[in-house]
Amino acid sequence: MATPHNGAQKGDFAKTVLMPGDPLRAKFIAETFLDDVKLVTSVRNVYGYTGTYKDVPVSVMASGMGMPSIGIYSYELYTQYDVENIIRIGSAGSYVPDLHVYDVVLANSAYSGSSFARVQNGTTDDVMYPSVKINDTILKTAKILDIPVKVERIHSSDVFYEEATNGSFERYVTDHGAKAVEMESFALFHNANVLGKGAACLLTISDSFVLDEDTTAEERQNSFTTMMKLALEAAIQL
Numbered sequence: 001m002a003t004p005h006n007g008a009q010k011g012d013f014a015k016t017v018l019m020p021g022d023p024l025r026a027k028f029i030a031e032t033f034l035d036d037v038k039l040v041t042s043v044r045n046v047y048g049y050t051g052t053y054k055d056v057p058v059s060v061m062a063s064g065m066g067m068p069s070i071g072i073y074s075y076e077l078y079t080q081y082d083v084e085n086i087i088r089i090g091s092a093g094s095y096v097p098d099l100h101v102y103d104v105v106l107a108n109s110a111y112s113g114s115s116f117a118r119v120q121n122g123t124t125d126d127v128m129y130p131s132v133k134i135n136d137t138i139l140k141t142a143k144i145l146d147i148p149v150k151v152e153r154i155h156s157s158d159v160f161y162e163e164a165t166n167g168s169f170e171r172y173v174t175d176h177g178a179k180a181v182e183m184e185s186f187a188l189f190h191n192a193n194v195l196g197k198g199a200a201c202l203l204t205i206s207d208s209f210v211l212d213e214d215t216t217a218e219e220r221q222n223s224f225t226t227m228m229k230l231a232l233e234a235a236i237q238l
């Protein structure tokens with residue numbers, strides 16, 4: 001029962017899927033943290049794995065970059081593979097001086113100017129919300145593990161390279177309350193809400209729009225381990 005985008009069979013995914021954008025971050029998480037791990041899909045090199053973490057089945061699958069991409073993968077996971085929860089684990093750029101590289105952010109909402117929700121089902125809302133239950137579980141888990149987490153509104157952008165002539169990024173902070181930018185969560189939260197499923201988004205700050213702070217591609221792939229462990233520990237509580 002593979003789809004055009006996913007080579008897995010029904011039953012190949014656990015009920016909770018961790019979803020980084022980067023397929024090589026998915027591979028790193030599977031190989032570093034999961035036991036009895038199996039590659040269940042590699043269509044288009046978008047890797048999906050299922051294994052166990054502390055004896056509980058967990059999957060990790062990449063979303064690719066941007067809302068059209070996560071829109072496809074998350075919709076198929078929810079509707080074709082009986083997945084109940086998707087926790088995005090991404091990188092993000094910080095818009096504000098109090099979010100530094102390697103800080104872990106939990107999205108309490110995602111603002112976007114994207115047409116994704118309007119095209120998908122006519123919704124005109126420009127803010128989408130994650131699941132209260134998953135966010136509560138992540139925050140409780142973070143407290144137990146003594147992991148600092150900043151809970152913020154994020155910006156889900158359709159454009160990585162925005163021209164400065166189009167206006168300053170600061171408008172996303174002043175007009176919409178968003179403190180960091182990534183490119184997928186608005187669509188993920190929308191799909192979850194439409195389908196009655198669970199979704200959340202943890203981010204690690206990878207660079208800053210206001211401070212001289214940055215991380216390399218290799219660091220974004222392999223070193224955001226605090227976020228990865230928190231997501232795994234929360235996933236096995238769901």
Ligand SMILES: O=P(O)(O)O[C@H]1O[C@H](CO)[C@@H](O)[C@H]1O
Binds near residue numbers: 020022064091160181
């Ligand atoms: O690191 P990931 O999870 O891919 O997330 C961020 O990185 C990509 C852009 O560099 C976009 O996908 C953005 O959302």
Ligand SMILES: O=c1cc[nH]c(=O)[nH]1
Binds near residue numbers: 093094207
């Ligand atoms: O600046 C950034 C960093 C990560 N992801 C984004 O979308 N933007």
